[in-house]
Amino acid sequence: MSLLTDELKSWIGREAHYPAREELGRASIRYFALALGDENPLYVDEAYAKEAGYPSVIAPPTLVCETCQYAHRPPDEEGYIGHEWHLPVAGCRLIRAGNEYEFVRPVLPADRISVTWTLEDIVERSSSRGGTQLFVTSVARYFDAQGSLVATNRETLVYQPL
Amino acid sequence: MIRETKTAAGVSAGEKLPVLEKHFTAVDLVAYGAATWDWHRLHYDVEYARGRKLPGVLVDGQAFGALLARAALEWAGPRAFITKLSFRMKSMAFAGDTLRVEGSVSDVRGNVVVLAQRLLNKDRVTAEATTEVRLPV
Numbered sequence: 123m124s125l126l127t128d129e130l131k132s133w134i135g136r137e138a139h140y141p142a143r144e145e146l147g148r149a150s151i152r153y154f155a156l157a158l159g160d161e162n163p164l165y166v167d168e169a170y171a172k173e174a175g176y177p178s179v180i181a182p183p184t185l186v187c188e189t190c191q192y193a194h195r196p197p198d199e200e201g202y203i204g205h206e207w208h209l210p211v212a213g214c215r216l217i218r219a220g221n222e223y224e225f226v227r228p229v230l231p232a233d234r235i236s237v238t239w240t241l242e243d244i245v246e247r248s249s250s251r252g253g254t255q256l257f258v259t260s261v262a263r264y265f266d267a268q269g270s271l272v273a274t275n276r277e278t279l280v281y282q283p284l
Numbered sequence: 285m286i287r288e289t290k291t292a293a294g295v296s297a298g299e300k301l302p303v304l305e306k307h308f309t310a311v312d313l314v315a316y317g318a319a320t321w322d323w324h325r326l327h328y329d330v331e332y333a334r335g336r337k338l339p340g341v342l343v344d345g346q347a348f349g350a351l352l353a354r355a356a357l358e359w360a361g362p363r364a365f366i367t368k369l370s371f372r373m374k375s376m377a378f379a380g381d382t383l384r385v386e387g388s389v390s391d392v393r394g395n396v397v398v399l400a401q402r403l404l405n406k407d408r409v410t411a412e413a414t415t416e417v418r419l420p421v
Contacts, residue, residue, distance in 0.1 A: 150319070157315035158347070159306060160354050163286075164362055173286045174362040183357075183366050184350045190321035200332075201323040215336070218345035220372040220411075228365065 140192035142234035187275040214281040256281040289361030301387035340378040355385040371413035
């Protein structure tokens, strides 16, 4: 039986938009850097960042691509609060296959970032464990308050039958 | 005084990046989850993780991207800018694991340097990445 049903195919091209709620903020940047043990002064030292040519401290590049900060919904039973398609796929576990980030410019604490997700493609491929699995590719595009693209995150998740 | 930034003229294919090591404790996983608004049980609830047939709480895959970016920028310097970072997962990592980022320059195209990076967990490859870094002219 094919995992990739006609119903599932009809999901390709769907979009979800999460508006900016506030500025990214210096605290978020410092928190992320501290959590990763990243001591780069560009993230916390205003004078250093300005000397390096930036208008203020900047965010570590992948911070804006973190999925959960935008959706603003209560946690589900697994604690997850981020964007999710809720695809009609039963009895599968989800595994990350990889991410492709593209960055246009450094993100600043004053930036108000909104995100638009597009379900780009769903492909069924055979699995090394026998049977098949689904590769779901989604693209998140991050925009600033002027509507200019600042980053793109193409994410592929694998739905693997249990 | 800010650190020096690499220039494309000063970099050539084959140059190795300094190795970056990061040990992930359960505390680090909670800190990363909190800093990224990721409250999924996989990252802190050991019983839940074991119930999913995992040996322990899981390091968020996007932390791999963050670590690869950190290694690239620590090498390149403060005026460098990552234009592209693409990673493919090869295996999972859990609390207690020490991840090692290795990398080398695979190409120089104008003022953009292409890096081949790998994330290793002892001898097992956790992720492989291609990273493009724009350097000042």
